Amino acid sequence: MSDMIVPSFGNDEDSGRKLAIICSKGSLDMAYPAFILGNAALGEGIAVDLFFTFWGFDIINNKTMDHLKFSPVGNTATHMPAALGPLPGVTSFATHSLKKSLAELDVPEVRDFLDLLKDSGANIWACQLSADMNHLVKEDLYEGVDAIINASAFIEMTDGAQLLFI
Amino acid sequence: MPTTVIEGHDISVDDEGFLTEYDQWDPSIACALATAIGVDLTDEHWKVINFLREDFKVNGATPTLRRVSTAGGIDTKSLFALFPKKPAKKMSYIAGLPKPAGCV
Numbered sequence: 001m002s003d004m005i006v007p008s009f010g011n012d013e014d015s016g017r018k019l020a021i022i023c024s025k026g027s028l029d030m031a032y033p034a035f036i037l038g039n040a041a042l043g044e045g046i047a048v049d050l051f052f053t054f055w056g057f058d059i060i061n062n063k064t065m066d067h068l069k070f071s072p073v074g075n076t077a078t079h080m081p082a083a084l085g086p087l088p089g090v091t092s093f094a095t096h097s098l099k100k101s102l103a104e105l106d107v108p109e110v111r112d113f114l115d116l117l118k119d120s121g122a123n124i125w126a127c128q129l130s131a132d133m134n135h136l137v138k139e140d141l142y143e144g145v146d147a148i149i150n151a152s153a154f155i156e157m158t159d160g161a162q163l164l165f166i
Numbered sequence: 167m168p169t170t171v172i173e174g175h176d177i178s179v180d181d182e183g184f185l186t187e188y189d190q191w192d193p194s195i196a197c198a199l200a201t202a203i204g205v206d207l208t209d210e211h212w213k214v215i216n217f218l219r220e221d222f223k224v225n226g227a228t229p230t231l232r233r234v235s236t237a238g239g240i241d242t243k244s245l246f247a248l249f250p251k252k253p254a255k256k257m258s259y260i261a262g263l264p265k266p267a268g269c270v
Contacts, residue, residue, distance in 0.1 A: 009251065010252070044252055
């Protein structure tokens with residue numbers, strides 16, 4: 001047994017590594033990078049705090065979170081002629097095909113993905129100012145939201161964390 | 167490719183110690199691997215390990231946590247409780263499989 005090669009899973013020491021993700025945009029294609037990176041970090045034993053602010057509030061607002069859209073307007077990476085982007089029906093088509101590609105890879109929809117993050121131990125915070133601007137209270141938000149907090153509380157609680165702004 | 171001795175058998179592993187040959191694994195090896203990383207195997211652990219082995223045999227890839235929960239019926243919270251901190255890597259290590267390649 002003495003020469004057995006054992007991977008290091010970092011059991012003995014708590015690395016204390018933390019990741020703070022600020023989600024400031026509410027389109028479908030801006031929600032997923034946060035979800036996927038957060039999920040990956042949780043799977044590595046890293047503590048994750050997500051802060052939803054401004055347009056990112058749509059991702060945790062019960063009214064909007066199941067209907068996020070993807071628009072090709074202003075996104076050159078879709079490789080389609082820019083003039084087509086604003087045409088009627090293009091956004092709903094683009095949204096539909098993005099959702100389809102994600103579903104084919106068994107990537108969960110927004111609400112299910114938030115459930116997955118919660119089950120994996122993520123903390124989910126809603127921005128106080130965004131809530132006030134939209135006249136929303138905690139009951140209007142995704143049930144897994146831990147609390148509505150202000151920006152300084154978030155900055156304080158993520159002391160020492162690596163930060164990702166999306 | 168290194169070889170290591172587990173339970174008296176010569177076992178092929180990668181540089182990190184993950185088994186590389188599906189057929190070199192058996193339950194006694196799993197117990198040795200679990201002990202080596204500080205996991206005490208219970209029936210719940212075996213449910214996960216057996217699902218991983220079966221799913222890999224059928225699909226040729228180690229299932230992700232998401233797949234263990236949707237197709238294997240073991241929820242994510244339990245996976246984090248059974249294999250603390252790094253569930254995907256720990257469960258595949260004990261099951262004698264490569265780390266899952268999928269992101270979700």
